[in-house]
Amino acid sequence: MNAIAEQYVRLVLALGQHDAAYVDAYYGPPEWKPASDTKQPLAGIDAAADKLIARLAAITPPAASELEKLRHRYLTRQLESMRARIAMLSGKHLTFDQESQALYDAVAPVHPDADFQTTLDELKTLLPGQGSLIERYDAFRNAFQIPSDRLGRVFDLAIAECRSRTLEHASLPPGESFTVEYVRNKSWSGYNWYQGHYRSLIQVNVDLPIYIDRAIDLAGHEGYPGHHVYNALLEKHLMRDRGWVEVSVYALFSPQSLIAEGTANYGIEVAFPEHERLAFERAVLFPAAGLDPSRVDEYYTVQKAVDKLSYAGNEAARRYLNGEIDRSAAADWLTAFAMMSPKRAEQRTRFFDEYRSYVVNYNLGKDLVKQYIESRGGTDQDPSRRWTEFVALLVSPRLPSGLR
Numbered sequence: 500m501n502a503i504a505e506q507y508v509r510l511v512l513a514l515g516q517h518d519a520a521y522v523d524a525y526y527g528p529p530e531w532k533p534a535s536d537t538k539q540p541l542a543g544i545d546a547a548a549d550k551l552i553a554r555l556a557a558i559t560p561p562a563a564s565e566l567e568k569l570r571h572r573y574l575t576r577q578l579e580s581m582r583a584r585i586a587m588l589s590g591k592h593l594t595f596d597q598e599s600q601a602l603y604d605a606v607a608p609v610h611p612d613a614d615f616q617t618t619l620d621e622l623k624t625l626l627p628g629q630g631s632l633i634e635r636y637d638a639f640r641n642a643f644q645i646p647s648d649r650l651g652r653v654f655d656l657a658i659a660e661c662r663s664r665t666l667e668h669a670s671l672p673p674g675e676s677f678t679v680e681y682v683r684n685k686s687w688s689g690y691n692w693y694q695g696h697y698r699s700l701i702q703v704n705v706d707l708p709i710y711i712d713r714a715i716d717l718a719g720h721e722g723y724p725g726h727h728v729y730n731a732l733l734e735k736h737l738m739r740d741r742g743w744v745e746v747s748v749y750a751l752f753s754p755q756s757l758i759a760e761g762t763a764n765y766g767i768e769v770a771f772p773e774h775e776r777l778a779f780e781r782a783v784l785f786p787a788a789g790l791d792p793s794r795v796d797e798y799y800t801v802q803k804a805v806d807k808l809s810y811a812g813n814e815a816a817r818r819y820l821n822g823e824i825d826r827s828a829a830a831d832w833l834t835a836f837a838m839m840s841p842k843r844a845e846q847r848t849r850f851f852d853e854y855r856s857y858v859v860n861y862n863l864g865k866d867l868v869k870q871y872i873e874s875r876g877g878t879d880q881d882p883s884r885r886w887t888e889f890v891a892l893l894v895s896p897r898l899p900s901g902l903r
């Protein structure tokens with residue numbers, strides 16, 4: 500399978516010549532990268548991927564090794580997903596659900612508008628006053644914005660705490676580290692660019708106001724125990740220890756992304772059970788941001804309700820990408836049902852343009868990872884078991900369909 504894995508890496512890199520966002524990270528042999536002025540035709544990449552799938556089908560992985568079996572299925576499914584991406588780049592139109600199935604090995608549940616109404620009613624009670632619900636929410640949140648001159652300090656504290664909590668349960672490769680940059684004009688709010696050698700570059704978008712909950716969410720999601728830890732552990736355990744070169748390339752529009760985003764989002768809860776998070780916010784982050792620590796519970800009660808609307812974002816993306824609504828209707832819908840400010844909603848529609856059905860990886864990914872880990876005994880009541888299951892998932896090439 501090592502020879503097939505090498506060919507897989509070369510094909511991902513070749514497809515990256517057509518689709519710049521496709522290769523999110525690569526730290527394998529530099530000589531495998533195609534010369535910047537060469538482009539293998541899409542049809543040729545597709546035929547080569549098809550051949551590799553056939554070669555994999557002719558191999559039976561050793562029955563005794565679960566990891567080898569996962570590897571075999573992973574390579575097959577990643578290649579199938581690559582073929583779907585090639586078909587899309589060649590002009591094939593897929594519906595939102597067809598696309599997420601083909602690229603990410605999962606389909607998000609459909610929610611009628613009425614599903615969100617109970618939560619919106621709850622929010623109306625939590626946020627009394629004049630004006631529309633989103634105006635009331637924005638006014639409320641003003642008191643919880645991190646002032647820009649305190650941003651670096653607050654993030655550093657959140658990162659340090661996420662790291663020490665992760666180190667209590669996972670051993671990280673020596674020398675792992677990341678740098679944080681503050682950027683503008685992006686469709687996302689944060690991004691981890693994994694560089695190899697256990698290093699990441701984390702970018703935080705400061706286009707829009709940053710509220711206090713983002714400190715732990717970003718530190719956990721992009722850093723510990725999220726993307727940075729995921730990539731560093733894959734590099735250590737699969738690439739360096741086993742020579743599995745396929746993990747040295749990260750194909751963004753592939754099933755691996757559901758695992759990456761799902762673990763990054765669920766990892767926040769793993770590192771910070773709710774009461775511990777609130778205590779840390781009260782004692783450390785709110786004071787560091789100059790916010791009133793007596794309002795922690797109030798803020799997170801509202802945030803918890805808003806989080807329940809996350810699937811509303813998928814509904815907007817599905818309808819928009821299926822051509823049922825236009826951009827401004829999608830943005831209005833996000834404001835009405837997902838509690839996004841008009842500016843944030845507009846930013847989100849640009850994310851839909853760029854990343855399309857990738858949106859399911861965040862919330863469906865989190866839910867699939869959560870139920871997988873909790874069904875294996877990794878609950879809030881048994882945090883060390885939860886960490887063990889979580890780390891085991893990070894270092895295995897498991898597919899989204901393998902979480903069910």
Ligand SMILES: [Zn+2]
Pocket residue numbers: 720726759760763
């Ligand atoms: Zn992410």
